[in-house]
Amino acid sequence: MDNKGLVTNRLTFSYEDSRLFTFPDITCDPGGHCILMGPSGCGKTTLLHLIAGLLKPRSGDIIIDETNLTGLSGGQTDAFRGRHIGIVFQKPLFIPWLTAYENVQIACYLNNKEAIRPEILGLLASLQLEGKDTSKPAQLSQGELQRLSIARAMVNKPALILADEPTSSLDDVNCEKAIGILKEQAAAVGGMLLIVTHDKRLLDHFSNILFL
Amino acid sequence: MNIVQLNNKHIKAKFLSFFFNVLLFAGGITVISFIFLVSSNLEKQMNKNAAGVDLVVGAKGSPLQLVLSGLYHVDNPTGNIDYSEALKLTENPLIKRAVPLALGDNFKGFRIIGTEHSYVDLYKGNLQEGDLWKGNFEATIGQKVAEKAGLKIGDTFAGVHGFIEQGGHAHNDHTYRVTGIFEPTGTVLDQLILTNIESVWEIHAHHHHGDEHDDDSHSHDGEEAGHDHHEYEAEALEHDGHEHEHEHDEAHGPGGGKEITLMLLQYTNPMGAMTLPRLINSSTNMQAAAPAMEINRLYALMGVGVESLNVIAAFIIIISAFSIFISLINSLKERKYELALIRAMGGSRGKLFSLILLEGLSIAVAGYVLGFLLSRTAVWMLSRYTESNYHYAPREWVTANDAYLLVVSLGIGLLSALIPALKAMQTPISKTLSE
Numbered sequence: 001m002d003n004k005g006l007v008t009n010r011l012t013f014s015y016e017d018s019r020l021f022t023f024p025d026i027t028c029d030p031g032g033h034c035i036l037m038g039p040s041g042c043g044k045t046t047l048l049h050l051i052a053g054l055l056k057p058r059s060g061d062i063i064i065d066e067t068n069l070t071g072l073s074g075g076q077t078d079a080f081r082g083r084h085i086g087i088v089f090q091k092p093l094f095i096p097w098l099t100a101y102e103n104v105q106i107a108c109y110l111n112n113k114e115a116i117r118p119e120i121l122g123l124l125a126s127l128q129l130e131g132k133d134t135s136k137p138a139q140l141s142q143g144e145l146q147r148l149s150i151a152r153a154m155v156n157k158p159a160l161i162l163a164d165e166p167t168s169s170l171d172d173v174n175c176e177k178a179i180g181i182l183k184e185q186a187a188a189v190g191g192m193l194l195i196v197t198h199d200k201r202l203l204d205h206f207s208n209i210l211f212l
Numbered sequence: 213m214n215i216v217q218l219n220n221k222h223i224k225a226k227f228l229s230f231f232f233n234v235l236l237f238a239g240g241i242t243v244i245s246f247i248f249l250v251s252s253n254l255e256k257q258m259n260k261n262a263a264g265v266d267l268v269v270g271a272k273g274s275p276l277q278l279v280l281s282g283l284y285h286v287d288n289p290t291g292n293i294d295y296s297e298a299l300k301l302t303e304n305p306l307i308k309r310a311v312p313l314a315l316g317d318n319f320k321g322f323r324i325i326g327t328e329h330s331y332v333d334l335y336k337g338n339l340q341e342g343d344l345w346k347g348n349f350e351a352t353i354g355q356k357v358a359e360k361a362g363l364k365i366g367d368t369f370a371g372v373h374g375f376i377e378q379g380g381h382a383h384n385d386h387t388y389r390v391t392g393i394f395e396p397t398g399t400v401l402d403q404l405i406l407t408n409i410e411s412v413w414e415i416h417a418h419h420h421h422g423d424e425h426d427d428d429s430h431s432h433d434g435e436e437a438g439h440d441h442h443e444y445e446a447e448a449l450e451h452d453g454h455e456h457e458h459e460h461d462e463a464h465g466p467g468g469g470k471e472i473t474l475m476l477l478q479y480t481n482p483m484g485a486m487t488l489p490r491l492i493n494s495s496t497n498m499q500a501a502a503p504a505m506e507i508n509r510l511y512a513l514m515g516v517g518v519e520s521l522n523v524i525a526a527f528i529i530i531i532s533a534f535s536i537f538i539s540l541i542n543s544l545k546e547r548k549y550e551l552a553l554i555r556a557m558g559g560s561r562g563k564l565f566s567l568i569l570l571e572g573l574s575i576a577v578a579g580y581v582l583g584f585l586l587s588r589t590a591v592w593m594l595s596r597y598t599e600s601n602y603h604y605a606p607r608e609w610v611t612a613n614d615a616y617l618l619v620v621s622l623g624i625g626l627l628s629a630l631i632p633a634l635k636a637m638q639t640p641i642s643k644t645l646s647e
């Protein structure tokens with residue numbers, strides 16, 4: 001089996017004393033796209049958090065770029081996630097007392113990477129956030145926040161970009177736009193793009209589709 | 213951006229809550245630091261002013277009063293003693309040095325002391341300019357006197373009866389001439405005007421010839437100035453036969469010998485402490501008081517007050533520790549998203565732990581610094597008052613206690629932030645982020 005890219009193997013997970021989730025195996029080539037589709041409550045976000053190392057699976061393996069995530073300690077998982085995985089959350093969450101620029105910058109700092117100012121400003125510009133770098137999250141619109149969230153996920157040039165329902169609250173035009181941006185940015189950093197969603201509109205845009 | 217900058221930005225964003233925590237913490241530190249500073253300065257100053265004097269001999273009365281008036285020049289003297297009787301004491305081989313002091317007047321609140329040159333040696337005083345007094349009505353003055361009263365060599369001034377500026381009437385008919393100024397010594401010497409005993413005698417002997425009415429009126433003035441009865445005792449120097457309360461005054465009528473206010477003694481060996489005080493107290497009309505004992509008694513009296521202030525300050529600090537604890541714990545609820553986010557972006561549990569701990573420490577350090585400054589300001593303001601009234605001015609602004617207090621502050625900051633920091637570490641990332 002080719003372990004480059006993303007491979008999950010017989011993943012199971014259960015929250016304390018509740019039913020067991022069994023997930024289908026996922027395979028995604030380096031630089032490829034993959035979309036996980038399923039109704040609400042089927043464990044999409046759980047699977048995303050398992051792949052991100054935010055949750056520990058009960059059994060099975062998650063292999064990203066030849067590293068088996070399940071074999072790493074807590075601290076190693078944090079470090080691996082920071083360096084190799086970028087996450088776009090369902091809700092745009094930010095540190096409210098930092099500016100837009102600093103919210104991106106902190107992702108570098110937390111992984112002991114040097115934040116290069118022109119690079120971050122360039123990234124913000126490519127997401128139409130030019131001139132918003134000194135604004136606080138509370139001063140930005142929903143669309144701007146989502147693009148900022150993408151910028152933060154991309155800044156460390158991750159091998160894998162995870163996006164949780166990135167389009168659920170957007171109209172058709174903005175949905176198209178968001179997908180375009182995600183694909184474009186993922187291509188720019190050469191990372192895989194894994195989207196979990198229940199939004200049927202995305203089906204047309206991706207070939208590698210997995211139904212939960 | 214590092215964790216310290218991150219902390220600073222957070223403090224800036226939540227400045228009000230930070231500020232109130234700092235203020236509360238600073239309150240406790242200020243009180244404790246103030247007490248430390250004052251008591252350590254007081255003790256050092258007291259020891260310096262004691263100048264190795266083992267025994268103060270003066271008129272019967274309160275021994276503490278005798279020591280305070282004779283050595284520290286704070287209180288009024290207990291009365292006068294017969295000079296010849298005091299001189300007899302000095303024949304005792306256990307006495308190494310005896311310095312007679314005649315008090316009674318002041319100039320602008322600085323006491324004029326009639327004494328001998330050996331008094332200067334007690335305080336290791338050196339002349340800054342000029343010479344020691346030689347003849348009558350020549351005066352050598354302390355550095356603070358020169359500075360505050362604006363006296364220079366060659367200047368003349370007239371003493372005022374009593375120990376406070378507005379107290380008695382001026383001896384305008386006799387003026388002193390400044391012959392020398394001492395270097396600053398950091399002792400009570402800086403605040404004194406020294407002259408020979410004969411000058412003091414002459415001023416007050418002259419008074420003796422003044423009419424009865426004049427004396428009456430000015431002792432009355434003293435009473436009106438709110439001065440206690442000791443004011444009168446200084447007048448015993450006048451040999452004017454006034455009716456005084458103390459029996460020793462009666463013993464020395466107008467025809468008696470020369471009188472002095474008190475005598476400072478140093479022993480040749482510790483044996484002196486065993487025999488001399490008892491000898492003097494039982495076989496003479498005079499009283500002997502050991503400064504070391506009297507000052508210890510004074511500390512014991514003040515101790516209760518200092519102790520209760522310390523307890524109050526400790527209480528304030530404990531409350532502020534709880535306040536830091538509560539506000540950090542509360543802030544976790546509102547900060548849980550950003551904490552989970554920091555983890556999701558690759559931050560370790562250790563980062564969250566140190567971020568919260570750092571906030572607790574920041575409050576403690578800022579509180580300490582503010583308390584340090586506030587206590588110094590308080591001591592400085594107090595010193596402006598005490599310097600002129602009690603000849604007490606703090607000379608030390610930083611003591612070892614400050615380092616000790618800093619360590620305690622850091623400890624309190626760490627302790628009160630420890631549980632919140634541990635709780636922050638346990639923030640469930642997945643659950644928080646998917647809420």
